[in-house]
Every structure is written in C-alpha cells, then in structure tokens.
Amino acid sequence: MKITIENLTKKFGDSTAVDNLSVTLESGKLIALLGPSGCGKSTILNMLSGILPVTSGKIFFDERDVTGLSPDKRNIGLVFQNYALYPHMTVLENICFPLEIKKMPKKQRIERAKELAELVRISEYLQRKPGELSGGQQQRVAIARALAKEPELLLLDEPLSNLDAKLRVETREEIRRIQRASNVTTVFVTHDQEEASSISDDVILMKKGVLQQQGTARELYDQPVNFFAADFLGAPPINKLYGFVENGQFRFEQSELRYALPLRRQIKDGTPAILAVRAESVVVPAEENRLPATVVERYSINKDELSILKIAGQELRGFISGDYPLTIGGEIEISLKDRGVFLFDRETGERLA
Numbered sequence: 001m002k003i004t005i006e007n008l009t010k011k012f013g014d015s016t017a018v019d020n021l022s023v024t025l026e027s028g029k030l031i032a033l034l035g036p037s038g039c040g041k042s043t044i045l046n047m048l049s050g051i052l053p054v055t056s057g058k059i060f061f062d063e064r065d066v067t068g069l070s071p072d073k074r075n076i077g078l079v080f081q082n083y084a085l086y087p088h089m090t091v092l093e094n095i096c097f098p099l100e101i102k103k104m105p106k107k108q109r110i111e112r113a114k115e116l117a118e119l120v121r122i123s124e125y126l127q128r129k130p131g132e133l134s135g136g137q138q139q140r141v142a143i144a145r146a147l148a149k150e151p152e153l154l155l156l157d158e159p160l161s162n163l164d165a166k167l168r169v170e171t172r173e174e175i176r177r178i179q180r181a182s183n184v185t186t187v188f189v190t191h192d193q194e195e196a197s198s199i200s201d202d203v204i205l206m207k208k209g210v211l212q213q214q215g216t217a218r219e220l221y222d223q224p225v226n227f228f229a230a231d232f233l234g235a236p237p238i239n240k241l242y243g244f245v246e247n248g249q250f251r252f253e254q255s256e257l258r259y260a261l262p263l264r265r266q267i268k269d270g271t272p273a274i275l276a277v278r279a280e281s282v283v284v285p286a287e288e289n290r291l292p293a294t295v296v297e298r299y300s301i302n303k304d305e306l307s308i309l310k311i312a313g314q315e316l317r318g319f320i321s322g323d324y325p326l327t328i329g330g331e332i333e334i335s336l337k338d339r340g341v342f343l344f345d346r347e348t349g350e351r352l353a
C-alpha cells in the first residue's frame with residue numbers, strides 16, 4: 001500500500017511538532033524515519049496510526065483519505081520500543097490475540113500464528129511466556145503479533161533501542177528479512193543514522209518537525225541537500241573546516257590558504273562557509289589541488305587507518321592507507337576527492353558546492 005502525506009502539521013499548543021510535511025511512501029518499501037530526538041518522528045508515526053489527530057493536512061492510504069479514521073479502521077500493525085507483550089499469555093496466545101479480537105476461528109488463528117512464528121523464527125518458544133525470552137526474541141514476537149492481522153502498513157517506533165549493540169544489528173537484519181518476506185509497507189523510526197542506512201529502501205530525514213531530505217541512504221550521503229544532512233549521516237562525522245568565500249573560492253579562516261571548488265551560484269565575498277569533507281575523501285599521496293597538512297595522530301579502527309591532520313590550524317580526519325609512511329608531527333600534502341566534499345553557508349546551511 002502506498003502512503004501519501006500532504007501538508008501534514010501537528011501543533012501542541014504554540015509549538016509545532018510536525019511542520020507542513022509532504023512525502024510519499026512507496027508500496028512495499030521499508031522507509032526509515034530519521035532525525036534527532038524531538039524532531040517529530042513519533043508524532044508522524046502516531047498520526048499515521050490514527051492514535052493522534054492531525055492539526056491540518058491529509059493522509060492517504062492508496063487513494064483512500066484516512067485522515068479522520070480511528071486506528072482500528074486503518075489496518076495497521078504497530079510495534080513500540082517497549083514491546084508491550086501480554087506477560088501472562090504464552091507467545092502463541094500473544095500472537096493469536098489480535099486474531100481472536102477479529103473473531104477468527106480458533107483452528108485458523110493457531111495455524112496463522114504458527115506461520116508467523118516461523119516467519120520471525122520463534123517457533124520453538126510458542127509455549128513460553130514473554131518473561132522467559134530474550135529482548136530480541138520478545139521483539140520478534142511483537143512483530144509477529146503486529147503482522148497477525150495482515151496489516152497493510154507496519155509502523156515500528158525505535159523497535160531496537162532496548163537491545164544491546166550486537167542484538168540490535170541481528171534484529172535489524174531480521175526486520176529487513178521479515179519485511180521483504182511479507183512485503184508490507186513499513187515505517188521504521190530511528191535516530192541512529194547507521195541503523196537507518198543499513199536496512200531501509202528510503203530515508204526521510206527530519207529536523208525540528210521540518211522535512212530535510214528524502215531519498216536512499218546513499219543519496220543522502222553522497223548528495224546532502226544542506227549542512228544538517230551532511231553532518232547527520234556518516235561515521236566518523238563529516239569534517240568541518242571553517243572559512244569564507246572569496247573570489248569564488250573557499251578561504252580557510254585566519255589563513256591565506258584557499259581551495260577551489262565549483263560553486264552552484266555566485267556567492268558574495270566574505271560569506272562565512274564550511275568546507276565539509278568526508279574522511280574517505282582525503283587523498284594521500286596528493287594529486288591535484290594540493291593542500292599542506294601536518295600529521296597530528298594516526299590510529300587504526302579495524303582495517304582502516306584514521307589519521308588526524310591539521311590544515312591551516314584546523315583538524316581534519318582522513319582515512320590514509322596504513323602502507324603510506326606518516327610521521328607524527330611531519331608535513332605532508334593532501335588532496336581532496338570531488339566526491340564527499342561539499343561547501344555550505346555557515347549561517348543558513350545551504351549547500352553552495
């Protein structure tokens with residue numbers, strides 16, 4: 001089912017939690033709703049589910065306007081951070097419960113529950129109580145229960161935040177697998193950019209209730225529309241070099257050093273700017289457009305060697321092959337790739353190059 005959100009706004013008193021959001025969620029996709037705490041993710045999800053009334057705007061499920069419908073008329077599956085399983089019921093009873101409400105005959109609902117248990121790989125625990133399961137297993141039961149009614153839309157609000165790091169990675173891969181197998185349109189809320197990037201077809205990036213960018217994680221990473229998007233995606237965080245625009249070039253703060261890159265439009269001299277550089281865009285040995293740098297530190301994270309350099313007095317972290325000889329305190333030359341290097345207006349965050 002395709003979801004269309006049109007000019008959706010939610011106000012709580014004077015404050016606007018979601019501000020005039022218009023996006024389309026394609027049918028059968030897993031969409032990550034990404035952004036920092038308080039940016040309106042849960043509010044959007046709760047309006048999709050019908051738990052929260054909208055202030056203005058419309059929500060369509062395919063061609064159907066569901067804006068005024070109550071949650072039970074929307075045919076959605078919901079999973080929250082605290083899975084809220086019924087503790088006194090077995091796993092089987094938990095999954096069957098929504099089907100019982102729907103008055104499905106007992107034999108049929110047990111069959112369906114067993115299919116779902118198979119899908120989420122919890123068949124061997126059907127007779128256990130939730131308290132006798134690990135966090136990840138409980139989470140999968142919650143997903144099975146949400147899928148039991150054959151929802152046309154599955155809504156997951158930070159479903160992995162109660163799990164430890166390893167289980168989080170495993171469970172998110174499970175969610176991806178289950179989503180592909182069931183092919184149900186799914187919205188997955190997270191504030192973790194890596195989580196969003198690793199499992200979603202599409203990312204919706206929010207800041208303070210305002211849509212920043214929608215696209216694949218790759219598109220957001222390679223073509224961020226503004227400074228916020230460039231800074232929110234990627235680890236280590238994108239390097240930020242401060243300076244201003246002068247004669248169509250970037251000039252480093254308190255330095256004569258300049259860097260030329262193709263500006264998207266004419267920019268007034270003296271405009272404060274940030275040259276944003278991904279760590280993998282630092283090139284050593286240098287090619288064209290060389291910049292002088294000092295080596296401050298180098299250390300390895302797994303297979304990559306991350307080096308800390310200083311350039312015009314500002315710190316720059318770059319991945320430099322471990323085979324390349326670097327002396328701490330030594331002077332080197334670097335260049336920057338075209339890819340992963342952006343220029344932003346320091347005040348507005350607008351992308352200038």
Ligand SMILES: Nc1ncnc2c1ncn2[C@@H]1O[C@H](COP(=O)(O)OP(=O)(O)OP(=O)(O)O)[C@@H](O)[C@H]1O
Nearest residue numbers: 012016017035036037038039040041042043044191
């Ligand atoms: N019931 C409410 N009454 C008043 N303000 C609210 C209410 N619910 C949410 N807000 C405010 O709306 C904004 C968005 O909240 P929301 O819960 O959607 O954020 P979120 O992106 O889900 O954050 P988190 O990652 O912390 O869960 C916040 O500023 C929050 O304080």
Ligand SMILES: [Mg+2]
Nearest residue numbers: 041042043157
């Ligand atoms: Mg939330």
